[in-house]
Amino acid sequence: MTKDNTQILQFGSGKFLRGFVDLFAQQAIDDGLEVWPITVVQSTGIERVAQLRLQDCRYAAYIRGFLGDEEIQDDIEVKSIGKALSAEHDWLEILDICRTVESIVITSNVTEAGYVLDKTSLDMTCCPKSFPAKLLSVLISRYKANLSDVTVVPCELIENNAHALLNVVIDQAKVWNVTKDCLDWIREDVVWLNTLVDRIVASPSYEYNSVQNNTLDVMTEPYALWAIQSTSQCGLPFEHDAIDMRNNLFEVTLCKLRILNGAHTALAQSVLCSNDFTVREALDNPATLQWVRDLLYSEIAPTIVDRAVDAIEFVDTTLSRLYNPYIAHKLSDIRLMHETKLRKRLLPTYYEYIDQNDQQPPILSELLRDLI
Structure with a gap:
């Protein structure tokens, strides 16, 4: 043809x-x-x-x-x-x-x-x-x-x-x-x-x-x-x-949605960040960078690692990508359709963390307090 x-x-x-x-x-x-x-x-x-x-x-x-x-x-x-x-x-x-x-x-x-x-x-x-x-x-x-x-x-x-x-x-x-x-x-x-x-x-x-x-x-x-x-x-x-x-997209979809997109949505939601910032500018603050690392390594990745064996490695790659010095990814752009994104990208992890640990995830609980 x-x-x-x-x-x-x-x-x-x-x-x-x-x-x-x-x-x-x-x-x-x-x-x-x-x-x-x-x-x-x-x-x-x-x-x-x-x-x-x-x-x-x-x-x-x-x-x-x-x-x-x-x-x-x-x-x-x-x-x-x-x-x-x-x-x-x-x-x-x-x-x-x-x-x-x-x-x-x-x-x-x-x-x-x-x-x-x-x-x-x-x-x-x-x-x-x-x-x-x-x-x-x-x-x-x-x-x-x-x-x-x-x-x-x-x-x-x-x-x-x-x-x-x-x-x-x-x-x-x-x-x-x-x-x-x-x-x-x-x-x-x-x-x-x-x-x-x-x-x-x-x-x-x-x-x-x-x-x-x-x-x-x-x-x-x-x-x-x-x-x-x-x-x-x-x-x-x-x-x-x-x-x-x-043959199957489940693992890669789970990692992308919960880790990369979850990190973006969490940054856009966080009171630590001004919406005038880019992702890189937000992460230039050491406290914000540590906050994102804690969220990904302590709350999100452990919750999905039983279904996505590469979750920790995906977090490593994600942090490198988020910190790309050339990409001016505005938090204001990420906030488009923000509530829908919160419900799809972060809320499922919140409930799964509770099911697995019998306690609330500290960072996600604060981020999602208006939804839960």
């Missing part, structure tokens, strides 16, 4: 995907691989689409930090995005792409609270409100065109994200009274791949990094993981060292 009749459709235009999927695609291109064109869809608004078009769908990615003892400083011009569209303004063009290309991979990053239903009636000429409804509309258009070869590879930080998304899409289909044949096609013909994504992506900061900062440029750490639950590479848009095919 040639590049001309395949497509990567990406719902989401934020900096994470620009420093993850889009950057991976560019690195694959730079390695001489043929990569399918990416169409980026901004789900709400048009600001980033307008900026992408203004910059000919190009931007800079700055990779900074350490891999083991090796310092990485790599500047890449990302030009893997072929087209930028607004869901609100370009919906018919998006549907036309989906019912004409032979093969399509759909990826997304719409936040942890994005898997919701759209209660309005189905109208294929108008853009639906919620992401699952948009995805269902895309799939219906493809089904009606008698085309298959669809792979859905979401990047939301939700356990079993593809299966969770499929369930919401099926519920949306029932709201819209979609035919049984179309429902069966969505369940059985479309490939839904659970994933775990792991990379810290931030906006560049001239003060700390001495790089030119345009609107869409991103600063990323060298570490990257796109763990995908599958036994083969079949259906994926390209090959990349960060893509890790696994």
Whole structure:
């Protein structure tokens, strides 16, 4: 199958995907691989689409930090995005792409609270409100065109994200009274791949990094993981060292959610830190650094080590990543959807610690006092 009749459709235009999927695609291109064109869809608004078009769908990615003892400083011009569209303004063009290309991979990053239903009636000429409804509309258009070869590879930080998304899409289909044949096609013909994504992506900061900062440029750490639950590479848009095919994502998801994301959310919640700080600035305070170490080594990692044997090693790596001098990861950004993150990333550890130790975890108890 040639590049001309395949497509990567990406719902989401934020900096994470620009420093993850889009950057991976560019690195694959730079390695001489043929990569399918990416169409980026901004789900709400048009600001980033307008900026992408203004910059000919190009931007800079700055990779900074350490891999083991090796310092990485790599500047890449990302030009893997072929087209930028607004869901609100370009919906018919998006549907036309989906019912004409032979093969399509759909990826997304719409936040942890994005898997919701759209209660309005189905109208294929108008853009639906919620992401699952948009995805269902895309799939219906493809089904009606008698085309298959669809792979859905979401990047939301939700356990079993593809299966969770499929369930919401099926519920949306029932709201819209979609035919049984179309429902069966969505369940059985479309490939839904659970994933775990792991990379810290931030906006560049001239003060700390001495790089030119345009609107869409991103600063990323060298570490990257796109763990995908599958036994083969079949259906994926390209090959990349960060893509890790696994039979099971449970351990890596548990470590990522509870340790790395838990540490981020804990820092954003802590009264020790100003929300004007970056993660690195917060950890420059020795008391805050020791507080995070105590939280990770004494409360979080011991609680999950029976299910994730690499939990302690993951903490070691996480502390190194959090202390990356090049990444200006703002606590104010981490606080987006903050209560949802507290409930998903820290509250389960709190209850499990009590079950295992017959006492409350001191740090988590203080952090979560308004929720428990």
